[in-house]
Amino acid sequence: MNTRIALMLVAFAAVAGCQSRDKSPPGTAAAAPATVAPVLTGPDAKDIHSYADPAVARVTHVQLDLTAHFDTRTMQGTATLDVLSSVQDPKLTLDTRKLKIEAVRDAAGHDLPFQLAAADPVMGSALQVSLGGARRIQVLYTTSPDADALQWLSPAQTAGKQQPYLFSQGEAILTRTWVPTQDSPGIRQTWSATIRAPEALTVVMSGERIGEPKVVAGGQREWQYRMEHPVAPYLIAIGIGDLAFQSLGTRTGVYTEPSRLAATAYELADLEKMVAAAESLYGSYRWGRYDLLVLPPSFPFGGMENPRLTFATPTIIAGDRSLVSLVAHELAHSWSGNLVTNATWADYWLNEGFTDYFENRIMERVYGARFSNMLADLGWDDLQAAIKDLGGLQAADTRLHLDLAGRDPDDGMTDIAYQKGATFLRTIEATIGREQWDAYLRDYFDRHAFQPQTSAGFLKDFREHVVKGDAALEQKLGLDAWVYEPGLPANAVHIHSEAFAEIDKSAAAFAHGGITAAAVKDWTSAERVRYLNRLPRKLSNQQLAQLATAMNLEAQRNSEVRFAWLQLAVANRYAPALPNLEDFLASMGRRKFVLPLFKSLVAQGEWGKALATRLYAADRAGYHSVTTGSVDKVVPLAAAAKGQ
Ligand SMILES: [Zn+2]
Numbered sequence: 001m002n003t004r005i006a007l008m009l010v011a012f013a014a015v016a017g018c019q020s021r022d023k024s025p026p027g028t029a030a031a032a033p034a035t036v037a038p039v040l041t042g043p044d045a046k047d048i049h050s051y052a053d054p055a056v057a058r059v060t061h062v063q064l065d066l067t068a069h070f071d072t073r074t075m076q077g078t079a080t081l082d083v084l085s086s087v088q089d090p091k092l093t094l095d096t097r098k099l100k101i102e103a104v105r106d107a108a109g110h111d112l113p114f115q116l117a118a119a120d121p122v123m124g125s126a127l128q129v130s131l132g133g134a135r136r137i138q139v140l141y142t143t144s145p146d147a148d149a150l151q152w153l154s155p156a157q158t159a160g161k162q163q164p165y166l167f168s169q170g171e172a173i174l175t176r177t178w179v180p181t182q183d184s185p186g187i188r189q190t191w192s193a194t195i196r197a198p199e200a201l202t203v204v205m206s207g208e209r210i211g212e213p214k215v216v217a218g219g220q221r222e223w224q225y226r227m228e229h230p231v232a233p234y235l236i237a238i239g240i241g242d243l244a245f246q247s248l249g250t251r252t253g254v255y256t257e258p259s260r261l262a263a264t265a266y267e268l269a270d271l272e273k274m275v276a277a278a279e280s281l282y283g284s285y286r287w288g289r290y291d292l293l294v295l296p297p298s299f300p301f302g303g304m305e306n307p308r309l310t311f312a313t314p315t316i317i318a319g320d321r322s323l324v325s326l327v328a329h330e331l332a333h334s335w336s337g338n339l340v341t342n343a344t345w346a347d348y349w350l351n352e353g354f355t356d357y358f359e360n361r362i363m364e365r366v367y368g369a370r371f372s373n374m375l376a377d378l379g380w381d382d383l384q385a386a387i388k389d390l391g392g393l394q395a396a397d398t399r400l401h402l403d404l405a406g407r408d409p410d411d412g413m414t415d416i417a418y419q420k421g422a423t424f425l426r427t428i429e430a431t432i433g434r435e436q437w438d439a440y441l442r443d444y445f446d447r448h449a450f451q452p453q454t455s456a457g458f459l460k461d462f463r464e465h466v467v468k469g470d471a472a473l474e475q476k477l478g479l480d481a482w483v484y485e486p487g488l489p490a491n492a493v494h495i496h497s498e499a500f501a502e503i504d505k506s507a508a509a510f511a512h513g514g515i516t517a518a519a520v521k522d523w524t525s526a527e528r529v530r531y532l533n534r535l536p537r538k539l540s541n542q543q544l545a546q547l548a549t550a551m552n553l554e555a556q557r558n559s560e561v562r563f564a565w566l567q568l569a570v571a572n573r574y575a576p577a578l579p580n581l582e583d584f585l586a587s588m589g590r591r592k593f594v595l596p597l598f599k600s601l602v603a604q605g606e607w608g609k610a611l612a613t614r615l616y617a618a619d620r621a622g623y624h625s626v627t628t629g630s631v632d633k634v635v636p637l638a639a640a641a642k643g644q
Pocket residue numbers: 329333351352355
């Protein structure tokens with residue numbers, strides 16, 4: 001089935017159970033939350049990107065009641081927070097950014113005194129509430145039209161062109177721009193939500209839907225969701241648009257705009273198989289359903305692992321299922337990241353390194369080692385590039401455990417966390433053997449499920465369960481060097497793809513004989529990317545033209561291949577590829593592609609700077625704040641050109 005009716009019938013047929021906590025009006029006493037996750041207290045778990053002081057008072061449950069106003073691009077309503085505190089007359093400190101706070105009330109509806117501190121550009125404003133005896137409070141607020149987590153799209157920015165669209169992106173510290181709570185990954189919270197939106201639109205969230213939407217006043221429908229597991233607040237996510245749903249298996253499916261549904265479902269046909277593969281590796285999937293929301297092109301990331309509902313870029317829809325490793329990645333986060341979560345952004349590698357490693361194991365299980373080795377080998381290339389980009393092997397930001405003092409956590413989100421992290425885990429696997437490592441990981445996810453974690457906590461756990469005082473093993477692994485020192489330890493395991501040996505030979509031979517269409521016709525997209533990245537960086541126009549023809553590069557729909565080609569074209573100021581570049585940058589807002597292309601343009605001196613300025617001025621309004629936040633530093637535009 002691929003109608004919108006299917007959405008109603010299939011997606012949430014199994015929903016049942018208690019709604020009492022979600023339904024309690026703020027006037028009733030706070031029921032104890034189903035689960036209260038621990039907050040770590042060691043110095044390594046102190047989150048410098050949150051104002052919260054959970055030792056004094058912490059939020060355990062967030063209940064949202066919001067209306068999405070597409071005309072003013074705001075969400076307005078209340079957040080009712082359940083709070084735990086053992087302190088006399090405590091002050092609750094929340095994270096907010098650009099929120100208009102109208103009032104804070106206790107459960108009986110009495111105003112509570114609160115203070116909204118001056119705003120820090122990255123952290124936002126601390127909202128301090130004098131609780132007195134209140135342990136359930138209600139914050140009445142409105143989001144700003146430029147709330148960084150929320151991207152409001154006009155109908156023209158969607159595939160269907162008829163309806164507006166809204167999606168959120170909370171990671172790293174953007175949830176505070178639409179939910180006033182303790183926005184720290186170390187302070188897990190259950191949540192529930194009542195959302196009103198125009199009747200024609202579907203509301204999806206990273207939780208379980210409760211019942212059917214109800215038509216309410218003002219041409220709106222009201223939707224209810226809940227998440228009964230405590231999650232990090234960056235995982236509270238919402239999408240609202242003209243959405244259709246197609247089931248892909250008993251517990252998997254995809255939401256996207258109706259006109260894109262068939263192509264999207266085709267691309268994701270292996271989803272159910274992937275979930276089964278992941279479970280066979282590291283234990284049961286604990287979140288119920290696993291659906292995808294494939295977003296309009298401005299989504300800034302490849303994917304975002306919002307629980308039960310991965311948000312994904314439409315750039316994965318290559319037409320040939322060649323980019324599904326991205327889905328394996330987001331799925332793997334259902335264990336690494338969502339089940340066991342970095343307590344602070346300094347340990348982001350605990351989310352991403354584990355996930356990149358796990359992603360590759362899923363790919364191996366579903367598609368075989370020949371293919372997964374290619375992907376791992378491409379990851380090694382990415383790691384080398386990241387080390388170079390960050391300033392070489394001594395650079396502080398090549399450490400897994402980062403020092404982010406005074407910085408936006410986004411600055412730590414480099415390929416070090418992903419690729420050095422994954423390489424570290426591959427090195428452990430090679431050292432202790434896959435069998436023991438897999439058994440350990442499975443238990444690790446169990447022991448720490450729904451809890452925050454630090455680097456020190458992982459190392460302690462690993463030593464307790466695996467190293468067990470074995471000095472020779474400790475020496476061989478070099479755990480502390482991996483986590484706390486810059487560069488790449490000598491025992492790093494590099495997975496060499498056998499297939500790439502041939503590709504590298506062809507790339508080396510290109511300067512002499514070029515390449516023929518016949519030679520490349522059976523290459524996978526991974527092989528094409530490898531080939532393009534291994535070619536000499538300086539090529540003549542004639543060579544580039546020959547390459548483009550042989551590989552049919554100007555017609556590539558695979559975004560990774562297209563990106564690799566455009567990087568090469570920009571490096572050579574190859575004019576025939578510029579319309580393609582212009583189209584690519586206008587057609588999607590994925591930071592992984594947008595940022596490096598603008599960097600490459602700017603690196604080309606006046607020629608590239610002029611082009612970058614023109615393109616960015618044209619495209620910036622279509623990008624999410626996550627992407628503009630990075631590109632603004634590379635391509636400075638006058639305020640007028642930014643549309644401000
Ligand atoms: Zn990830």
